[in-house]
Amino acid sequence: DAGVIQSPRHEVTEMGQEVTLRCKPISGHDYLFWYRQTMMRGLELLIYFNNNVPIDDSGMPEDRFSAKMPNASFSTLKIQPSEPRDSAVYFCASGKGGANYGYTFGSGTRLTVV
Amino acid sequence: EDQVTQSPEALRLQEGESSSLNCSYTVSGLRGLFWYRQDPGKGPEFLFTLYSAGEEKEKERLKATLTKKESFLHITAPKPEDSATYLCAVKIAGSARQLTFGSGTQLTVLP
Numbered sequence: 001d002a003g004v005i006q007s008p009r010h011e012v013t014e015m016g017q018e019v020t021l022r023c024k025p026i027s028g029h030d031y032l033f034w035y036r037q038t039m040m041r042g043l044e045l046l047i048y049f050n051n052n053v054p055i056d057d058s059g060m061p062e063d064r065f066s067a068k069m070p071n072a073s074f075s076t077l078k079i080q081p082s083e084p085r086d087s088a089v090y091f092c093a094s095g096k097g098g099a100n101y102g103y104t105f106g107s108g109t110r111l112t113v114v
Numbered sequence: 115e116d117q118v119t120q121s122p123e124a125l126r127l128q129e130g131e132s133s134s135l136n137c138s139y140t141v142s143g144l145r146g147l148f149w150y151r152q153d154p155g156k157g158p159e160f161l162f163t164l165y166s167a168g169e170e171k172e173k174e175r176l177k178a179t180l181t182k183k184e185s186f187l188h189i190t191a192p193k194p195e196d197s198a199t200y201l202c203a204v205k206i207a208g209s210a211r212q213l214t215f216g217s218g219t220q221l222t223v224l225p
Contacts, residue, residue, distance in 0.1 A: 004157075033212065043158070056212075058160040065181065091157050102148065102160025103213070 004106035006092050012112045018080040021109045023092030024073055033103060034067055035091040043091070049075065054073050082113045116142030118204055120216035127223050135200055135219045138184040147185050149178050152202040152218070153192045158201055165188040192223045 005024040013019050025032050033048040052069045058072040060067070063073050064083070069075040079086055093103040117140045127133055139147070147164050149156035162171040164180040171178045175196065177188045189201055199220045203213040 042217045043203075045212060045214075048212055093157070102150075102163060104160070105157030106156050107155070 004092055004104050006090075006106035006109050008109060009107065010110045010112075012114065013082055015083055015113055016081040017113075018078065019082045019086075019111060020090075020114075021077040021090050021111070023075045023106060025075070025088050025092070025094030026104055027073065029094035029104075030072075031095045031097075031103075032069060032075050033093040034075070035093065035105075037089045037091060037108070038087075046077070046090075055090050059111075079111075082111075084099070084113045087113050088113055116204075116206055116214065118202060118214055119172055119204055120219050121142045122202075122219060124216070124220045127189075127221070129193055129223055129225050131188045132188070132192070133205070134189070135187040135221070136184060136207040137187070137202035137216055139204050140183075141204055141206045141214075142199050145165075145205040145207045148203040148205070149185070149187055149214060150203065152199045152201055161200075189221070192221075195222045197221055200218055 002095055004093055007022045030051050034046040035043050036046055037043045046059045047067045048055055049069045065079055067077045089108045091105050091108045093105040095103040121136045146163050149161040151161055152158045164178055167180055167182045169180050175190050176208050178201040179186045199218045201215055202219045203209050203215040207215055
């Protein structure tokens with residue numbers, strides 16, 4: 001089991017550019033979560049999917065952020081246009097069933113917007 | 115307002131010096147409390163889930179306990195490899211937001 005795979009590990013981009021973060025969840029997991037971690041705000045849930053369907057995107061900061069899950073083995077988080085305040089570590093996590101279990105997190109993508 | 119507060123923010127221990135980390139919560143209805151460990155440059159790693167007051171879970175040198183207001187993560191005779199940030203998170207009844215995380219306790223165990 002390779003775990004949750006995220007790419008890229010690091011991304012440096014200029015303000016105004018489009019950024020796409022990618023996630024491959026663990027096979028068989030029906031829940032997928034996107035979190036953002038900063039020193040100021042800690043870990044924040046952005047959006048989560050159940051069986052590839054977005055369930056709650058109320059944590060997405062604004063319309064510049066969008067997420068898709070076209071199939072059970074792939075999800076993307078896109079920021080367009082990016083801004084310096086988007087700099088953070090973005091984590092993808094997956095799990096089975098409801099939330100009463102431990103999610104498996106990926107290693108994260110460290111995004112720096114200059 | 116639902117809140118999860120961890121203390122202390124940082125803790126330095128000598129190897130073998132036992133201590134406890136605290137996670138206090140004020141939520142409308144707790145459906146589960148979770149402890150995670152996070153190493154630098156990595157994602158959080160699941161440790162325990164606790165569901166009801168009085169419940170305890172153990173794993174190696176770690177023991178997690180739960181009351182109606184807080185949870186403790188007890189670390190017995192820690193080793194340098196226990197150094198990490200420990201996060202607690204809650205699942206709130208009726209909330210679609212799944213897990214809400216505290217800000218974490220950064221633990222350093224000195225040899």
